Amino acid sequence: MAEAAQMQVSDEVAVQIENMNKWYGTFHVLRDIDLTVYRGERIVIAGPSGSGKSTLIRCINALEEHQKGRITVDGTLLSSDLKNIDKIRSEVGMVFQHFNLFPHLTILENCTLAPIWVRKTPKREAEETAMHFLEKVKIPEQADKYPGQLSGGQQQRVAIARSLCMRPRIMLFDEPTSALDPEMIKEVLDTMVELAEEGMTMLCVTHEMGFAQAVANRVIFMDAGQIVEQNEPKEFFNNPKHERTKLFLSQILGH
Amino acid sequence: MSDTHQQSIGYVRDSMLPQATPPASETGAVKWVRQNLFLNIPNSILTLVAIFVLYKLLAGFLPWFLNGVWDAPSIRACREVLDGDAGGCFAVLTERWNQLLFGFKYPSELYWRPTLAFVLLFVAIAPVLFRKVFPAQMLIFTALYPFIAYFLIWGGSILIPIFALLGFVAGYLVYSRFVTQSFAMGFFGGIVAAFVFWWITGLLPIEGILALEPVASRDMGGFMLNLILGTVCVSLSIPFGIALALGRQSDMPIIKWICVVFIEFIRGVPLITLLFVANVVLAYFLPPGTNFDLILRVIIMITMFASAYIAEVIRGGLAALPRGQYEGAESLGLDYAQSMRLIILPQALKISIPGIVNVAVGLFKDTTLVSVISMFDLVGMIRGPILASTEWNGVYWELLGFAALLFFVVCYGISQYSQWLERQLQTDHR
Numbered sequence: 195m196a197e198a199a200q201m202q203v204s205d206e207v208a209v210q211i212e213n214m215n216k217w218y219g220t221f222h223v224l225r226d227i228d229l230t231v232y233r234g235e236r237i238v239i240a241g242p243s244g245s246g247k248s249t250l251i252r253c254i255n256a257l258e259e260h261q262k263g264r265i266t267v268d269g270t271l272l273s274s275d276l277k278n279i280d281k282i283r284s285e286v287g288m289v290f291q292h293f294n295l296f297p298h299l300t301i302l303e304n305c306t307l308a309p310i311w312v313r314k315t316p317k318r319e320a321e322e323t324a325m326h327f328l329e330k331v332k333i334p335e336q337a338d339k340y341p342g343q344l345s346g347g348q349q350q351r352v353a354i355a356r357s358l359c360m361r362p363r364i365m366l367f368d369e370p371t372s373a374l375d376p377e378m379i380k381e382v383l384d385t386m387v388e389l390a391e392e393g394m395t396m397l398c399v400t401h402e403m404g405f406a407q408a409v410a411n412r413v414i415f416m417d418a419g420q421i422v423e424q425n426e427p428k429e430f431f432n433n434p435k436h437e438r439t440k441l442f443l444s445q446i447l448g449h
Numbered sequence: 450m451s452d453t454h455q456q457s458i459g460y461v462r463d464s465m466l467p468q469a470t471p472p473a474s475e476t477g478a479v480k481w482v483r484q485n486l487f488l489n490i491p492n493s494i495l496t497l498v499a500i501f502v503l504y505k506l507l508a509g510f511l512p513w514f515l516n517g518v519w520d521a522p523s524i525r526a527c528r529e530v531l532d533g534d535a536g537g538c539f540a541v542l543t544e545r546w547n548q549l550l551f552g553f554k555y556p557s558e559l560y561w562r563p564t565l566a567f568v569l570l571f572v573a574i575a576p577v578l579f580r581k582v583f584p585a586q587m588l589i590f591t592a593l594y595p596f597i598a599y600f601l602i603w604g605g606s607i608l609i610p611i612f613a614l615l616g617f618v619a620g621y622l623v624y625s626r627f628v629t630q631s632f633a634m635g636f637f638g639g640i641v642a643a644f645v646f647w648w649i650t651g652l653l654p655i656e657g658i659l660a661l662e663p664v665a666s667r668d669m670g671g672f673m674l675n676l677i678l679g680t681v682c683v684s685l686s687i688p689f690g691i692a693l694a695l696g697r698q699s700d701m702p703i704i705k706w707i708c709v710v711f712i713e714f715i716r717g718v719p720l721i722t723l724l725f726v727a728n729v730v731l732a733y734f735l736p737p738g739t740n741f742d743l744i745l746r747v748i749i750m751i752t753m754f755a756s757a758y759i760a761e762v763i764r765g766g767l768a769a770l771p772r773g774q775y776e777g778a779e780s781l782g783l784d785y786a787q788s789m790r791l792i793i794l795p796q797a798l799k800i801s802i803p804g805i806v807n808v809a810v811g812l813f814k815d816t817t818l819v820s821v822i823s824m825f826d827l828v829g830m831i832r833g834p835i836l837a838s839t840e841w842n843g844v845y846w847e848l849l850g851f852a853a854l855l856f857f858v859v860c861y862g863i864s865q866y867s868q869w870l871e872r873q874l875q876t877d878h879r
Contacts, residue, residue, distance in 0.1 A: 257776055276784070284782030294777030298795050298876055307791060308781035340876040360781060 206233040207266075208364055208395045209254055214263030216249060223249050224260070225419045233363075236396045238406040238427075241416035242442060247399040250416070251366045254397070255286045268363055284312050287357030291369040293349045295341035301328070301352050302337040305359045313360065320359070327355040331385050347378025351385050358389075365389065367398040403446065407431060415439045513537050517847075523840035541844045542851055545835050549851070552670015552825050553834050559604075559662060563673050566601040569594060570680065578866060595681075602669070602677070604661035612650040619646040632786075666744040670825035672855055677744070678826075679813040679859075682751040686812070687805065689752060690759025691798075695789065697764060708760070715757035720815055723750040728822040747819055755812045762804030766797035799874045806867040810860045817856075827852050 209231040216224040224246045231237060239247045252258040253265060256272055256279045265272040267282045296304050305324035309315040315323070328334045331351035333344075341349055350370055357365060367386065371379040383405050390396060390409040400406070406413050406427055413430040415423045415438075423436045431447075434440045473479060486496040516536030520543065521527045527538035542549065551560055573594035576587035596610035620643030628635030669677065696708035715723075727746040735741055770793060778788035798805075820829030831848045835841050841848075 255780055257779060280782050280784055283780055286780075288780035290773060290776065290780075292771075292773050294771075294773035294780075296774065296777065296792055296796075298799065298874070308783060311787050311791065312782045342876060356781070 204233045207231070208233045208235070208268060209397070210264075210266040211254075212264045212266075214253065214260050214265060216246075216253060216258065216260045216262075223419050224253070227263070227421060229414070229421065231364075231395065231397065233395055234393045235412060236390050236394075236410050237398065237412045237414060238410040239397065239399045239414045239416060240401070240403070240406065240442070241422075245416040246419040247416050248368050251288075251368060251397050251399055254364075254366060255283050255288055257288075280312075284308070284360055285363050287360060287362035287365045289350070289353050289357055289365070289367045289370045291372050293341070293346075293353045293373075295349055295353055295356070297341050300338050300340055301333075301344070304341065304352060305356045308356070309359050324355070324359050327358045328352070330358070330388075331355045332381075345378060346374045347381045350374065350378075350382045354382075354385055354389070364395045364397070367396065367400065369399050369401070371400065371402055401446065403431070415442065417442070519543055524842065524844055525840075537847050538844050539847050541835065541841045541847055545830075545841070548671060548830055548835065549827060550671045551673050552668065552830060554668035554670060554825075555664060555673070556662070556668075559664065562601040562604070562661070566598040567673075567676070569597065569601075578870075600661065602673075603664055603666070605663040606655045606657060607659040607661075608650075608653075608655040612647065612655075616643045616646040616650070619643055666742050669744060671830050672827040674744075674819070674824065674826040675813070675816045675856075678748060678751060678816040678819065681748050682755055682812055682816070683809045685748070685752045686755035686759055686808075689756035690763055690805075691794065693756060693760035694763035694767060697760065698767060711753075712757045712760050715753055716761070720751070720754050721818055721821060723754055724818060724822050726750065743824070747822075747824070751812065751816065755808055758808045759805055762801045762808060763797060765804065766799075766801035767793065769800050770796055799871070802867050802871050802874075806863060810863055813860060813863075814856055817852075827855065 207230055209229070211227050211229040214224060214227040215222070227250060229250075239250065241247050249258055253260045254267060254272075259274075260272075268285050270278055270282055270285075272278065272282060295301075296307070299307065302321060302324055305328065306317065306320040309320040309323060310317055325334055325337065328337055331354055333348055333351055333355075336344060336348060336352070341352065344352065354370075370386070371382050374382060379402070383402060386396075386398070386405065387409050398405075398410075410427050412424055413427050414421055415430070415434075415436070417438050423430070423434065423439045425435075430439075431443065434443055470476075487493045512535050514537060516531070516534055517539045518527045518530050518536060519539045521530060521538065521540035522544065524538055524541075527540055531538075547557060547560065551557075551563060555563070572587070573591045576583040576585065577591055593614070596614050599613075600607055600610045620639040623642035624635040624639030626635070627638045693708050693712055696704050697712065699705045699708070724747060727750040728743070731741070731746055774792060774796065775788065778792040783791065817826055817828040819826050820832060823829070825833055831852060835848060836844070
């Protein structure tokens with residue numbers, strides 16, 4: 195599968211990050227990040243907590259502001275221009291650790307809201323698309339329920355479907371399985387694997403190393419706000435170069 | 450039953466045994482009384498004391514109420530009819546009924562106009578309060594209602610409310626024309642357009658064209674005045690409160706500080722003071738000769754006061770929302786206005802309902818404060834013209850009890866509605 199996945203990567207650039215720096219107040223969270231993501235690539239970002247993984251992908255859709263450097267998403271330069279930011283956000287789907295579904299709307303309304311208001315899709319068409327993606331994540335029967343009535347795994351799959359309804363060209367995952375019970379992690383990972391097989395460009399912050407080995411074509415290891423090492427998963431896990439990476443891998447794979 | 454089984458089964462019951470009733474002490478009223486009223490000795494004592502207090506209250510109230518005189522020209526006539534017995538003099542309510550409701554200067558042959566406006570009020574608010582029951586098209590009437598009600602209550606040329614309405618339309622057209630370029634441009638352009646329109650039409654000689662007989666603001670009074678002030682101020686202060694709450698959260702420092710200063714200043718000043726300002730001081734600041742309607746001034750002051758409170762209530766609701774809701778909305782590409790309208794405010798307002806209702810109920814009762822600046826609302830009528838008259842001097846309980854009852858009915862209704870609404874909006878953990 196990894197080989198098949200490899201072939202879908204084009205040399206078209208999806209995200210280009212050049213010399214990006216970010217501070218929280220005086221705290222230097224991200225240092226000199228350079229990263230190029232090609233269309234169809236599936237990147238897993240790993241690293242100890244506090245290393246800036248989440249902050250990095252949140253910078254890509256401007257949920258966090260960077261102070262220095264350039265981020266180009268799908269050819270659009272990310273600046274403080276709100277029109278550019280909204281354009282990028284509508285092209286980039288994001289899945290959060292805590293799902294962030296809208297509790298006052300039904301599952302279907304959660305999925306149709308952005309297409310209707312941002313893309314100006316007619317309601318009927320948006321609902322058809324929503325049902326299509328809800329079927330894809332295997333919960334079409336829950337469409338008329340409210341998020342509070344669903345299990346964590348189901349909510350996360352709805353969140354993925356909600357992002358997909360905008361037909362994004364890039365998907366960001368911010369620890370999508372960290373808030374889930376163990377038996378629900380699999381159903382979410384299965385959905386993500388399926389998505390990866392269809393050639394979606396994905397950046398995924400996760401501690402699921404099995405997922406990284408199965409679908410990623412690049413693993414990035416971050417520590418203290420820097421990209422320490424990046425490599426193909428096989429090389430990364432079997433033959434880490436950097437001391438810090440070896441220590442990290444021994445800790446999370448050791449037991 | 451088939452024949453084969455007839456031998457093997459000796460006896461089959463073909464009807465149910467009647468159920469035995471549980472012991473009388475364990476069911477119905479007896480059990481309820483025992484469990485709730487006479488469970489143990491202290492409980493029983495409290496029950497007896499409560500019954501005694503209730504008895505005393507009713508023994509005082511019921512004869513007074515049932516013995517009441519409903520038809521008499523004055524308090525002295527009342528006393529003659531009662532002839533020393535305990536009894537209320539409710540004749541004042543029937544005799545001064547119209548004054549209590551409409552004040553003492555509103556022309557009596559025109560009472561049908563505010564009454565009609567009152568009835569139409571229910572038609573106007575029904576689609577707002579019960580969205581699922583009434584068709585959305587009724588909201589068009591709701592939008593037109595303020596102008597219709599103004600025309601009915603104040604009278605004058607029908608062109609006044611029509612021009613007022615057209616001013617809003619003109620403002621909206623300019624807004625939607627320019628908002629695509631920038632929100633600020635559309636917003637201020639719309640406001641300017643509306644004012645220019647009003648200013649031009651204000652110069653036209655429209656007096657008397659298709660007119661109802663005009664009634665001046667100073668002739669408004671009675672419970673009608675409380676209802677006008679209450680309805681207008683509540684419906685204005687909620688949108689202003691929302692705007693202030695959002696402004697206080699704004700990233701733009703000037704807007705933020707304007708909102709903070711406004712809210713803190715208004716909350717720090719008693720409403721009475723603001724009403725005096727409206728009544729007296731404001732006149733000094735206005736150019737001489739301008740006739741700035743008193744009711745309008747009072748409406749502005751009460752609205753400012755209530756919106757400052759509502760803004761703080763809504764700020765609490767906004768603060769209670771997890772950060773993830775903002776991020777979820779942002780990550781889907783919704784712009785600020787959309788994410789506020791569709792995601793943040795529906796949830797924040799739902800959380801704020803009890804607080805908003807609290808302010809609304811308080812505001813409605815506070816409309817009686819206008820009696821202090823010599824406006825004759827329900828309480829002003831009672832304290833002034835009615836109690837001061839020779840016929841009814843001294844009928845306190847009946848009049849003020851009636852005022853309390855009117856306010857209670859409205860406020861209890863608001864409170865019940867809000868509880869129903871909260872249950873309707875309950876979507877989590879069902």
